[in-house]
Structures are given as C-alpha cells and as structure tokens.
C-alpha cells in the first residue's frame with residue numbers, strides 16, 4: 186500500500202485519539218496503572234501521539250518537538266522484563282485503538298506495532314537507563330513490519 190499506517194489511521198488527529206484512550210485506560214488498569222504512579226509529563230498524550238506518528242510513517246513530530254528517541258528509551262528502561270506486564274500493556278493498547286475508532290487495516294497494524302515496540306523499546310534496556318546510548322533510532326514500522334530506523 187502506498188499510504189502509510191499513519192495516513193490510513195487518520196493522521197495526527199487519530200494518533201491523538203489513540204494516545205488519549207491509551208492513557209485513560211492505562212491509568213485505571215489494575216496492572217498497567219502502576220507504571221504511571223511515579224508521574225508523567227503533563228503533555229504525555231501529545232508526546233505519545235507525536236511518537237506514534239513518527240513511528241508509523243508520519244512527520245518527525247516527536248524528535249522535532251519533544252526530544253530524542255534515547256529519552257523515550259530511558260523512560261522505559263530499567264524495569265527488568267515483566268512478561269505479564271507487557272501482555273497487559275498490549276491488551277490495554279488494543280482496547281485503546283478500538284475505542285479511538287481507528288479504521289482497518291490501520292487498527293490491526295497499530296496493535297501489531299505496539300506489541301512489537303513493547304519488546305524492542307520497553308524491554309531493550311531492562312537493567313538500567315544508564316545502558317541507553319545517546320544516539321538511538323526512532324523505531325519505524327510499516328505494513329510489512331519493522332522497517333529500520335531514523336534518528
């Protein structure tokens with residue numbers, strides 16, 4: 186398909202809806218809410234929407250406005266590997282995509298992307314945030330799966 190997952194999903198407005206639904210559901214999920222108990226940026230949803238956009242073939246909205254990919258990796262690093270926790274996060278995100286009314290086939294691709302990113306981003310540095318190198322790629326994804334990286 187010529188159009189990116191980002192475009193087919195509905196562009197930045199769709200990314201914002203997904204980020205809002207994810208955050209709403211994550212804050213009340215019995216497993217996932219714990220991660221947010223240590224606080225989060227006031228504009229978390231906008232930051233996540235920008236990162237999703239950039240990862241799914243949209244504009245470089247995260248790195249042009251908010252910071253580096255390494256920053257995102259550091260936020261998620263040092264939590265060891267928790268498969269139950271990851272499974273819960275993946276299920277919550279899938280519900281968020283449904284609540285945000287993302288059309289197929291973008292909805293399925295978004296869910297696949299999150300499941301993949303949960304292991305590559307969230308679990309890439311399970312021991313410590315100090316292990317994250319200064320230069321990290323923004324993980325990008327298209328209809329065929331991971332497509333490499335951009336700084």
Ligand code: HEM
Nearest residue numbers: 220221224225226232233236251257260271274302303307
């Ligand atoms: C179980 C899965 C996940 C949990 C529980 C989780 C949790 C969190 C928490 C608690 C924050 C706020 C931390 C802070 O502001 O200090 C955060 C921020 C963020 N997360 Fe996740 N996350 C998960 C998966 C992911 C995945 C898979 C991605 C990427 C596709 C992602 C992208 C982001 C971004 C972009 C931010 C905002 C970074 C910023 O402040 O600029 N997260 N996440």
